[in-house]
Amino acid sequence: MNPAFLKKVKRNDRIAKWVITVGGMAIIFSVVFILILIAEVSLPLFLAPDKVLRAEFQLEHKTAEDKILALGVDEYLETGYRLDQTGKVSFFNVADGSPLDTLEVLSESGSRRLITAQTYGRLNHMLVWDDGSVTIEQVKFFPFFDEKNDNVRSIRHRIERLATFAAPSSGLPVETMARVSTDGRQVRVDLFRSGEFQVTIAEEEETLFGAGDLIQKTHQLELGEAGDVTAMTLSTDGLRLYAGTSQGEILRWDLGDIEEPVLEETTQAFTDQREITALNMVFGDVSLIVGDDQGGVSTWFPVRDAEVGWKLTRIHELQGHTQAVQSVSPSPHDKSVISFAADGIKISHMTSERFLVGIDGAEKIVDFAQSTRGNGVITLSDHGTVQSWKLDIPHPEVSLKTLFGKVWYEGYPEPTWAWQSSAGTDDYEPKLSLTPLIFGTLKGTFYAMLFAVPLAIFGAIYTSQFARPKFKGIIKPAVEVMAAIPTVIIGFLAALWLAPLIERSLGSMFLSLILVPAALMLSIVLWQGARKATALKRVERGYEFLVIAPVIVMAVAIAAVLGPGLESWLFGGDLKQWLFNETGTRYDPRNCIIIAFAMGFAVIPIIFTIAEDSLSNVPPSLKAASLALGASRWQTVWRVILPSASPGIFAGTMIGFGRAVGETMIVLMATGNTAIMDLSIFNGMRPLSANIAVEIPEAPVDGSLYRTLFLSAVILFVMTFIVNTVAEIVRQRLRAKYGRF
Structure with a gap:
């Protein structure tokens, strides 16, 4: 050469x-x-949350008469303020404590001395004056850009009065709480030294011409045999009142009816009758935060009970303190809970039950305030030292439990797996469980493979071992061309044509599942006698489909004709309603039946092609030797060809499985995308791939939803890797057992 x-x-x-x-x-x-x-x-x-001390400074000396009652800070952590007993609101720079300006608030009677102040919501302050009157003030910050000063951003502030409550006629209470709703409804609750509760509700009368006169009603609330009230709280809208007692009881009133407040429940919260020292509402006014004298912090909300109706139930146990809890407050940004005791401040998230951060300065903390974004806290010590803390808590609602475990969400009757990434309000509880999505992925894949694998493998066996070469040359390319059909077309047809067709003929479809196998078995029995004719023996030489195809078509046609009548006779004309009445199963028009046909149609070409190649590559000598020993063609296929080709068939099946796991467009268009965990073939599901396609356009970059969707992609990657790895291991073992084929 x-x-x-x-x-x-x-x-x-x-x-x-x-x-x-x-x-x-x-x-x-x-x-x-x-x-x-x-x-x-x-x-x-x-990643673990973190906190950073941004600034620390000393406030100017305050006298006992000028005791600080409340703190606050803007959402940018730039401007803070303090409210003292004289009604002065002093604003200061959070970075160094330098004073900015001072505003004053007065009661309606002109009183200049405050007894207590309570902060709630977004910088709302309920002020109780020494004359018994109450006002609700809101501090507002307004960022603006000064064009005269190179567009430098500055923050303006003002104080706006939201509501005024007159002093009670029965004397000064020992504790007072008041709220005003967005529609102007005002509620005031007073606890007197005698232990009596007095509720005053004021709202505008509804008339045909709009709002009318202000109606005010006063009610005395009965405590029954409950212990002394040690803590109480009102919901932000003033519709619900909670009280905790010295004997560990929680009382719940409905104040929605101005004519008659209703004591809905008295619950023994703690069996050891520990004293309840602090109450407040979680952001959204559904859950109740409870702090006790043993340092415990828990959250509760009403759960429907079949016997007693709505019953207050302890749902989450959060990080506690070593000493009695002095106060609890919600984050104004999410479902985080802030608890305060002598050992410092602790912030936990209710849903995930994660302990986020704790703040325990060298000096004893006497007051604190969190920014409305939840990204910072300022604290005041007993020596007048103010500390400003920057909080880095990007994903408080995410934990392994919320992603994969059962969680008891607000309004749910029991712990469950749920996916709900958004809602109509900002105070919803995110539900980011990936378990129903993983379940949906496996469920859709299972039904698709249940439909595709038998058809693909039996089709490959017939094409490679029984069909004529000319017929094989037509069938194999035709099936392979199926793989080129865009999945969006398959999903479109499944959603708009196949789903309505099956819904209209559900009885016929189930009848065909009985008639088609029965017709095939009957035709096989009849064929055993008819095949003795010489002319018919030619059909067994690669033209069996000429007999099988008419049988299948006839069985389907009979099912289509008899189905409606059978459905009317056995199921009252409505099989879907019968399923719901008798089994409690709802029929979703876009369900796993549709997915089995549509996604199975997309997977069949892959499995068929690889299986057919494996079967065709078995050496002809093995087949010839089997036939020479007297085995029939089917015995040869079952005992010789299939074991020899099993590595390739298994590999094709696993590749088809991986294809079905990652399918997006078909399941996106042909299912209801409902994240439920139900094996029923009549329900839909939401797989991981479709969830990513649905949610990613609306997910804020670097937010919890955004990162959770990327975690879904990691799980899909890992699932595919595991499937392929297992497939390769099994294939190698089969190959070692049955030879190189």
Whole structure:
């Protein structure tokens, strides 16, 4: 051979070797890089929260008469303020404590001395004056850009009065609480030294011409045999009143009816009758925060009970204190809970039950305030030292439990897995459980494979072992062309054509599942006698489909004709309603039946092609030897061909499984995308891939939802990796057992 030609061949071999090696390594690197990229985005979900001390300064000396009653800070952590007993609101720079300006608030009677002040909501302050009157003031901040000063951002502030309550006629109470709703409804609750509760409700009368006169009603609330009231709280809208007692009881009133407040429940919260020392409402006014004299912090909300109706139930147990809880307050931004005791401040998230951060300064903390964004806290010590803390808590609602475990959400009767990434209000409780999405992925894949695998494998067996070469040359390319059909087209047809068709003929479909196998079995029995004819024996030589196809068509046609009548006779004309009445199963028009047909149709070409190639590549000598020993064609296929081709068939099935797991467009269009965990074939589901496609356009970048969706992608990647790894291990073992084929 020409030495120059050999040299050229060797050079080309070396080039091909390096090109293939570099290409293969590039593919591996790309796959690993994609995994690292999506894992990096999702990793911050599990990072520990942090706090940073931004500033520390000393307030100017205050006399006992000028005791500080409340603190506050703007959402930018730039301007803070303090409210003292004289009604002065002094604003200061959070960075260094330098004073800015001072505003004053007065009662309606002109009183200048406050007894107590309570902060709630977004910088709302309920002020109790020494004459017994109450006002609700809101501090508002307004950022603006000064064009005369190079558009430097500054913050203006003012105080706006939201409501005024006159002093009670029966004397000064020992504790007072008041709220005003957005529609102007005012509620005041007074606890007197005698232990009596007095509720005053004022709201505008509804008339045909709009709002009328202000109606005011006063009611005395009965405590019954409950212990002394040690804590109480009102919901932000003033519709619900809670009281805690020295004997560990919680009383709940409904104040929605101005004519008659209703004591809905008295619950023994703690069996050891520990004293309840603090109450407040979680952001959203559904859950109640309870602090006790043993340092415990828990959250409660009403749960429907079949016997007693709505019953207040302890749902979450949060990080507690070593000493009695002095106060509890909600974050104005999310479902986080702030508890305060002598050992400092602790912030936990209600839903995830995660302890987030704790603040315990060198000096004893006497008061604190959190920014409305929940990203900072300022504290005041007993020596007048103010500390400003920057909080880094990006994903408080995320934990392994909320992602994969059962969680008891607000308004739910029991712990459950749920996915609900958004709602109509800002105070909703995020539900980011990936369990129903993983379940939906596996459920859809299972039903699709249940439909696709038998058809693909039996089709491959017939095409490779029984069909004529000419017929095989038509069938195999036709099935392979099916893989080129865009999945969006399959999903479109499944959603708009197949789903309504099956819904209209549900009885016929189930009848066909009985008639088609029965017709095939009957035709096989009849064929055993008819095949003795010489003319019919030719059909068994690759033309069996000429007999099978008419039988299947006839069985389906009979099912279509008899189905409506059978449904009317057995199920009262409505099979869907019968399923609901008798089994409690709802029929979703876009369900797993549709997914089985649609996604199975997309998966069949992959499994069929690989299985057919594996079956066709079994050496003809093995088949010839089996037939020579007297085995029938089917015995040869079952005992010789299938075991030899099993590694390839299994590999094709696993590749089809991976294809179904990652399918997006079909399940996105052909299912209801409901994240439920139900094995019923009549319900839909929401798989991970479709969830990513649905949610990612609306997910705020770097938010909890955004990162959770990337975590979903990591889980999909891991699922595919596991499937492929298991498939390769099984394939290698089958190959070692049955030879290189």
